[in-house]
Amino acid sequence: MVEIRFHGRGGQGTVVASKILADAIAKEDKWVQAYPEFGVERRGSPVVAFIRIDDKPIFDKSRIYAPDHVVVVDPTLVEAIDITEGLKPGGTIIINSDRRPEDFPFHGAFKVRTVDATAIAVKHKLGSLAAPIVNTAIAGAVTKILGLAQLESLAAAIRDGVPIKAEDNVQAATEAYEMT
Amino acid sequence: MVEIRFHGRGGQGTVVASKILADAIAKEDKWVQAYPEFGVERRGSPVVAFIRIDDKPIFDKSRIYAPDHVVVVDPTLVEAIDITEGLKPGGTIIINSDRRPEDFPFHGAFKVRTVDATAIAVKHKLGSLAAPIVNTAIAGAVTKILGLAQLESLAAAIRDGVPIKAEDNVQAATEAYEMT
Amino acid sequence: MSQDAKNEKKFTMTLPADELMACGHLACQGCGATLAMRTMLKALGKKTALCIPACCWAVIDGPYPYSSLDVPIYHCAFETAASTATGVKAGLEMTGDTETTVVAWAGDGGTFDIGIQALSGAAERNDDIIYVCYDNEAYMNTGIQRSSATPYGAWTTTTPVKHFKTRPKKDIVAIMAAHRIPYIATASVSHPEDFFKKMKKAKDIKGTRFFHVYAPCPTGWKSRPEDTIKLARMAVQNGYFPLLEIENGEKTTLNLKLKDRKPVDDYMRLQGRFRHLKPDQIAAVQAEVDARWERLLKGCAA
Amino acid sequence: MSQDAKNEKKFTMTLPADELMACGHLACQGCGATLAMRTMLKALGKKTALCIPACCWAVIDGPYPYSSLDVPIYHCAFETAASTATGVKAGLEMTGDTETTVVAWAGDGGTFDIGIQALSGAAERNDDIIYVCYDNEAYMNTGIQRSSATPYGAWTTTTPVKHFKTRPKKDIVAIMAAHRIPYIATASVSHPEDFFKKMKKAKDIKGTRFFHVYAPCPTGWKSRPEDTIKLARMAVQNGYFPLLEIENGEKTTLNLKLKDRKPVDDYMRLQGRFRHLKPDQIAAVQAEVDARWERLLKGCAA
Amino acid sequence: MKKVIMGNHALSYGAMLARAQVISAYPITPQTQVVELLSEMCADGKLEAQFIKVESEHSAMASCIGASVAGARTFTATSAQGLALMHEMLHWAGGGRHPVVMGNINRSMAPGWSIWTDQNDSLSQRDTGWMQFYCASNQEVVDTVIQAFKVAEALMIPAMVILDAFALSHTYEVVDVPDQALVDRYLPPFKPAIKLTTDDPRAFGGLTGAEHYMELRYRLEKDMERAPALIEETGREYGKLFGRDLGLVDPYLCDDADFIFVTSGTAGYTARVAVDELRAAGVKAGNLRLKVFRPFPFDRVREVLGQVKKAAVVDRNCSYGAGGIFYQEVKSAIYGRPGMPPLFGYIAGLGGRDITTESFKEIATDALAKDRPEEEIVWIGVKK
Amino acid sequence: MKKVIMGNHALSYGAMLARAQVISAYPITPQTQVVELLSEMCADGKLEAQFIKVESEHSAMASCIGASVAGARTFTATSAQGLALMHEMLHWAGGGRHPVVMGNINRSMAPGWSIWTDQNDSLSQRDTGWMQFYCASNQEVVDTVIQAFKVAEALMIPAMVILDAFALSHTYEVVDVPDQALVDRYLPPFKPAIKLTTDDPRAFGGLTGAEHYMELRYRLEKDMERAPALIEETGREYGKLFGRDLGLVDPYLCDDADFIFVTSGTAGYTARVAVDELRAAGVKAGNLRLKVFRPFPFDRVREVLGQVKKAAVVDRNCSYGAGGIFYQEVKSAIYGRPGMPPLFGYIAGLGGRDITTESFKEIATDALAKDRPEEEIVWIGVKK
Amino acid sequence: MRPKKAKKIVFKSAEEMPLMICSVGHQTHNLTGAWRNIRPEIDLGRCIKCGICWKFCPEPSIDVVDEWPVVDYDYCKGCGICAEECPSKCIVMVEERK
């Protein structure tokens, strides 16, 4: 069983990112569970989402306290909150950032990987300059880094699940997938 | 234990009559229970009220099916419904009427007594000619005939319980009491 | 005219002979609400379904397993006349019956007070129902308690003489007009032909239609049963209860212009519920009636 | 002007400096409802008690065991803003506090829909409360579902683009005016001084007072947070949300007469919720706004 | 002072003697006389209270809650549909710790429309965090209202005083109306530790996360558990002042009984008459009348049932798909305890059907003939 | 066809596949996605239904009832406060025999405001004459909605399909969405024997006197008692068509168990994980998950409990003054039956507090250490 | 219009009752004439057949027989509206004999 936690902000599509991943994984006949933090998030405020993956049915309906990996959709959160909370020793932290893994304090204690999802999103004109929509790019990177699914599955998941600009999103995901 | 049933019409104060009687009886430290038929009576429609009297506390909260006596406040009901229903053999039937007991079919099977409460009420200007208010006169007659209480107690009960024209009502009751 | 001539003469019927409401019902003697139902059904006919919440009419129709009417009735919860009617209409439509007129039939309490939210909601959605409020100006079924339709000055068991109602009657017609529904009409049991005509008209309009029907209650008003029609007529003629129509919340029509309105005084004197009022208090009622009448004339002009 | 002169110059405050609402609250970026609260409290001061039903403000104030306000709040059930306020007022009076102003503070859903019955009841009794409805034109706290305050044409999650809302916005001001309460006012977060003035005035009136406050919601309107004030201002200036006062349901005063009203078009273009509308549909909105404006002018004249 | 009054007026007198400060109510048959008399008392100045004539029961309870949190002693009364319409607000008063006292007249739930008695209305509120007192006489009604305020305010938990439609609400009985001065001694003014005031501004009932909610509800349950002892203590205190003890249960001839009825409400009094007749016929019968249903009087019930050979619970209610509610809760209370008797369950008197001494004898005959129950529920007096 | 969907959408799919004809609902967190998706389905013509966007839940249920009596298949969904506001109308749908199907998301009752899960909202409706199905997975949600319509319409009794807030409502899971053609085969159109129509005008629900009311309610209870068998039968039929049996209970490793949990909702699945871990640690544990609470599955519960040595009922709810509701009803169900085990009661997870495998192990440890319960209720995971 | 004097309904068992709570009989079984304490008597000699009494009877218990108004005393409650409204004053209310 693999458990992952996502950090983002209300309105950035953090939940969507986890949902797309879940779709992709399910396409490969694995069992998956994805859920947002159970809260009243407001636009801009920090939010969290989780996903649980296994190759047999998942009966545990309790929440995830010690994830295997952490994904940070919004880098400004790294200062704002403790994104490593409960993270299993040796777990991977994937951050949307143009900086290098070494630049992060918790590098070493954990495997840190960065991907400039924002740049990719902007390049593919996803969302606005002020508020680029990075969820598909993030999904691409995470899929690859954690080896969760094939690129095809992810692409298919995006085509099912993302109504607008599906192809641009697929390309963003693909670029992120291949870059990392 | 004595159980009495009253027959009248919505709007004629049948319930009030039974209530006044209950008051009078309670003044003599007896235990009493009085209740209207549990229905949605409309003005003009036949209604029923009951009273239960004992010299120890009354625990039976069920309804009265076989009264010892019956009081008929509105004589037109004698044709309309079976006022003797469930009446104990030898029970007394007191009817507000200017006719003689013998004029009633059930005379013989039961003790029938009549009192012209309407005339008394009219004489004392209780209610209107079209709709005289006979409840105090009836109460007077019943009290006497069934020996339920002293006239003083009844008078006191009327003074407590009847806001308007108290004295006229006391006199009506007294007249009925003494007439019968 | 000679007796034969008279025998020849037809009996005058200003309304259809068919009765969809039969006798044997449980209304009090001289009940206005009952007459209102009788007249409405003459206008709407057999293809009508009624939703009746708690009110006198929930009793008048007769107890289980009986009914006095020849149209289906759903006896619904007190506050749900409008929402139940909306549901019935949707249910009928989805099962193929698009013709039946669905009527919510409620008293003033079920309309002005506990039912106003459901009514306001239906009006906002413009649900395709006719809502009829028969107004006897208090909660009569429970034994005469004040409602927000109870007029200033009236006695009820919850507004005792020492504390008689000091708030004016809620202006339900103005409130519904503010909802800008297709059709609003007032009617009085004293003017059955007028009521009939408006009901016929409403039947052919789509959307939410609202009727405010004046229905005296001898029991609750402490009036004589035989005065029911007289009281209703006086209320119309002194402007206490004007007969009017409002289309789309805009076009207001006064059905009978009154050049010399009678004073409300003698109308009130016939009712025990106003007996305690002093002349100045009756004058206050008169003033309120006059003011409302002026507003109406303005409204029509506009 | 020279730097020193500037250093000398006082910072302009068109409203009192005291803040009874502090930062740290949970409103979204650019929330209009929050600004409305801030301004109201400046007018009413510390001797104020709030009854807040379910709505964004039930969240904005902050979770247990915290609060952002310096006045007591009773968080009440969704449909009970008015009835709870009535109770609080009665309770305070019976325990010796007669000065505190009791305010029911609710969103449009809690006012136009599920709370309208309690509000109508309080108004009929003329209970001594101030009722403020901050209008963001949908159920925002639950994630943008239609309310009866949602305007024609708007997208919400329950009026999807293919089925956008086709019913006009319920005219709550007209409905409350029909209740003939002592004081009704509209206000907009773009005109805090006007809101402040009216609130001060209302504070000294007895009976039921009703405020309809325009409070843009960037999250629900799909507008830019920084446009909140601009949108509110446009709505006032194009007559979409006129600033007015109504006394005793009669005397209507338009607070700013607009000689040349701007078209609603550019106002709507700034909001994602209207993006799908075709020109003719926007024209329909314009027509509706014009018609209402005309009615208002008439009303003032009358 | 002795008076012949109806049960509904007993409620009004109770509220008046308790000096309720805010009353908010809505009429419904068979409760109307409660509010009518209270309106008069306010009009005559006999009672110094604000009477809010609301437009629905939902608003009635909402305004009671508002008045209560502002520090006022608050009363209302309703029945059946009205009680059901309050349901959300009952949870509110319970969870919010607002000691409102309410009279409820037991009336059957519609549809079909019924104004007659059964307990489904109040028992469907058993999970709302209210205390529930069931009365058997008008005397008990007036006494219980006064005690209910004392207990409710001590625990900050609302209380319902319940009486049967017509059998009490409209039945005139001889009642000894307590003396105001004594009541004032028994029941001091309501002075809550925390209330809504601008002197100490607090937000009541804000969004409560998973890290806090459970503790607040735990406290409510713990305080509920303190109620039984407090009810008996204040009941004895009441007895000292007024000569009538008020307790959790009313056992009649249970000590030496082989067989007892477990009852509530007016049926619990009629049962006594049946017990006398059964004893006359040689059956060592008894009757345990439950006066308090919430909190459930676990100890007392176990005590009494532990000493009898057989018992029959008589329910004037039904939880469809589960059976009689008193039967269910009594069984649950004595499960796994040593020496408990076979327990039989009967449903009788729904929708105002009368429960007579004959009904009880029929029940006794049935139960005495069997070793243990053969059906989940036995229906009495129904045309099957 | 496999889809990853949230529990709320599973409800919407269920209603769509059942071809609901009238939907009337009001939004409330955490139910909103149910109505949002249904709005879209209606807009896209995927579902041929009238969606009435009412102004309150009270009106939602009232209009569902109206549509149902007119002969339409009717669906709604709500949660917590909304469900409570419907209370009067729940009695109405139950007593009136209107087979409305409703999704309810379990959310804690205010105050304080909570949007998180516990079962007090739905369990406080246990006496309203509705059937109640508790789900543990999104798959079960979609399947149960379809079955619920079949059972409800056969018995003319409304049914509630219940899921935990967030833990199901907002959790995406892999769901095999049934095929429409098969569903149509399983669930024929709704054709009630009696309905509101001008062709055969009847008055529904008029004033019902004491001489009739009780028989009508007796019939309701008798039909409720037919439900358990019908639920199992239609559940097997469902299994034949869709490969997933639906029953009253879901026992896991109970046959050879010394100790079992009695659970419901999502906690009933988490318990299975705990059971596996306990077994790994040598404890012969099992889990009995109740899928149906109304009507109460008496026979199945007795069957399973009759074969274990000890059991612990885990309640995500509390009836203040009486304790956990499942605990109460299970005790009541097995009272007086031979060979029943000591039964322990635990309250956990109120107001959204998480119930984890650790919670279950704590419960097991406590229960296994004692011969019989020492307290009425044990609270788990609360700061005392 | 339903038949007058419809028959009373008596259910022998719960099974006999329709599953839904709905009417199976007609309220005309209820002879409300018994409520009356004053009765309307029409002097047809003076009747002008205006139909006003018919139109305003709330029961309705004025039938039209061969174009003449006839009171159905089985149902007439004696409210007096007909007498009050009759323009030719040909209806008088007389006491029911006791």
Add this chain to the structure above:
Amino acid sequence: MRPKKAKKIVFKSAEEMPLMICSVGHQTHNLTGAWRNIRPEIDLGRCIKCGICWKFCPEPSIDVVDEWPVVDYDYCKGCGICAEECPSKCIVMVEERK
């Protein structure tokens, strides 16, 4: 006005909580500056002290210090209203550095 940066409340037991569900702390413990992704910067040189930014801030997170507007970045959520409304355009919104 309540103190800024009020302290967080932690209850060790149910007993520590007030019996009624009411606030005991202040929401200013919550530093909403963390929500911001663009920040307002005020060029005081061009500020005319009109008070408009202060009056329209929904937090409010513009303080007045010695008669000058000062943004409190602990709370400012970065909505941009002040910049948008500032008549002398002396407030600019800049990206938070990542």
